Amino acid sequence: MSTIDDQAREPAVPKRDREATRARLLEAARLRFAREGYDATSVRDIARDSGVDATLIFRYFGSKKQLFDEASATDLPAGLLEGPQEELVARMVRTVVDHDWTKYGGEHPLVAMLRSSAHEDARRRIREEVCATYVNALRDLAEGEDAELRAELLSAWMVGIGILRSVVGTPALAEARAADLAPHVAAVATDLLGRPMSGTADREGGSSRT
Amino acid sequence: MSTIDDQAREPAVPKRDREATRARLLEAARLRFAREGYDATSVRDIARDSGVDATLIFRYFGSKKQLFDEASATDLPAGLLEGPQEELVARMVRTVVDHDWTKYGGEHPLVAMLRSSAHEDARRRIREEVCATYVNALRDLAEGEDAELRAELLSAWMVGIGILRSVVGTPALAEARAADLAPHVAAVATDLLGRPMSGTADREGGSSRT
Amino acid sequence: MSTIDDQAREPAVPKRDREATRARLLEAARLRFAREGYDATSVRDIARDSGVDATLIFRYFGSKKQLFDEASATDLPAGLLEGPQEELVARMVRTVVDHDWTKYGGEHPLVAMLRSSAHEDARRRIREEVCATYVNALRDLAEGEDAELRAELLSAWMVGIGILRSVVGTPALAEARAADLAPHVAAVATDLLGRPMSGTADREGGSSRT
């Protein structure tokens, strides 16, 4: 009812444009799923957010589940795994802390996806994501015998920081920038990985491609 | 709270039944909410698990949400905050890794509650829990100026470890015992808190057996 | 909207009576399924007809399909298979022509069920019904070698008569009573079964038990 005369000021929303409609649905889905989780999000919610008929979800994505899958496919920040090795951890912190995740409601997508972790499928996605983004890269860096464990411990820290920042909202972490965390993280990482890690990274190394 | 002094005038049996039924509902709710999350759990599920009629949930707790609130009130492991200060972090790790959380489906209740973190209520619970259990105690220990931040960073690690262990299930952490983690944790904690922390704790310090 | 003030003249419809509600649903389902077929009947139709909430269908029957199964379970007219053998065919004709099938919308339930014969389940039901009610009994009576075929031919006639009467509505059959058909049927049956069959049956031999 409040949208009756919106058509005038809506700038350039093309109607009957398959790609545009698909994109709007995907965008709305990403946000809803991130904020409310899979179960609390209805396809009608997403459709309403997109200003699009709900049946198009099924036309374009097949099912709510498939939409979820597509919506929660994170494109890991380009450049994370490139650049100087000793700055890898600093880049990871940036990814967690400074990166612009507004597309996912302002939270790291991994954290957002935990909200849907009642579903084994979502859990698997999280697992793959954590391994691909953090554990594997860190394991390659770690020296000594229990490299896997230490890589996971460091990964756990990244995830934990994301959670305290956005879900829990503890005061210091919620406000902190990557630069505030860098010295601490570098010290710990150096310790855990058994090789010197830098607290700063020259460039972002984590600008989402989308 | 209104049932606190009821035990005096009970006619022996029917009263205990009421209490027993309430307790069974709570127990079933705790498990379901932890495992499946708030949305994926139906009041009928809980009632069925408890072997009682679903309407009793409304009679006893008012609504599904209130049942959730009551069911997700974690009794933080007794003894966590007692004992030698230098062993505090080691005790925390034990709480996360070795403690028997079968009451909550085998996961640390904080981790389980993340599954329901779409709801502001659950988020508040998590916030309170994290602060009460981890941040506050660690902040008191930390030396130097940004004590809060460092306490939160360490808390984030505890939470992150819990997540990777049970939700994500990364291979090394999923199998690890507190003893495997102790040396790494002690080193990092010593570093972050600016005071020597021990990697072992004499006793559990958090049995809270239910 | 036209039912707003019906509550006054509804004579004795007991509310909150499980059996009564179940019975009303079943009755409405029987009629709808018979008249419109499975696919064209919605659970809301049935609920509306019964003056009952649609969700009770699932409470009491589990699913639309199970309701259909129960609603289409014909109790074959008591007495059909009893009584003098030479009057069996006459009794069958009565079942098809004179029996009061208003419960099924005025048609023989077999004929009504043909409307749902797109579903293999319904087809199986029809098959069982036809064999149990007609073919088996007639085969036992037939003399000579291709008894099965002749029994089926006679059964086909019964079914065909039912269809022309109610679905097609050909003028003579639609008006005919069993007595009008009896001489013709008796002659043919005598011929097909190879033993004398009577054109009259003393008693109805087909009063549905329900």
Place this chain on the structure above:
Amino acid sequence: MSTIDDQAREPAVPKRDREATRARLLEAARLRFAREGYDATSVRDIARDSGVDATLIFRYFGSKKQLFDEASATDLPAGLLEGPQEELVARMVRTVVDHDWTKYGGEHPLVAMLRSSAHEDARRRIREEVCATYVNALRDLAEGEDAELRAELLSAWMVGIGILRSVVGTPALAEARAADLAPHVAAVATDLLGRPMSGTADREGGSSRT
């Protein structure tokens, strides 16, 4: 009807396309409607079967119902009503039993249409068909007073045989060929019609190859 004289001005190719598409839709519709019934068949099913866009159905036929009407117009087997009168019933049996009805999913179209008999339109079609194909021809043959009734009874038998053969699938009839049924049918027909009927027919008299 508006396309009757279009063939004169066609530009050779595109017109034939339109006709060809229309024909394919009709063919697919015939099959689907016969096999699954009106309600269980969706316009998308038919379009998919034909390999064309679903909206063409509305373009060419107006609505699903109109497509159904057109698709269920049976062309009664040519030659049924021609040929020696005493072989008429034998020809009818052939039509029911031996004729190639693959166009209608292998069943006599009358039988197939019963699946849609919830709709008055379909019922009317069946009525017309039964009268035109069976009752009228047989009435003309019958001697004596209640010729109509006897003609209908014999028609009922034809229809019933079709039903038991394909819908119900009773064992003997499902396998039988016209030749197996001929002697029985001839005897009964002779009896019912009051004039000698032959059990064999020289030629099919109803090919209607499409």
Place this chain on the structure above:
DNA sequence: GATGAATGAGCGTTCATTCAT
């Protein structure tokens, strides 16, 4: 004229919750 994006009603079903007995 043909394509396919869009629509809105309706499907079977489950939900949390209320109310009568």
Place this chain on the structure above:
DNA sequence: CATGAATGAACGCTCATTCAT
């Protein structure tokens, strides 16, 4: 007071059909 019948909103999804391009 407890049981369970009842309720109505909402769910994911499919339908026949229309309309813009």
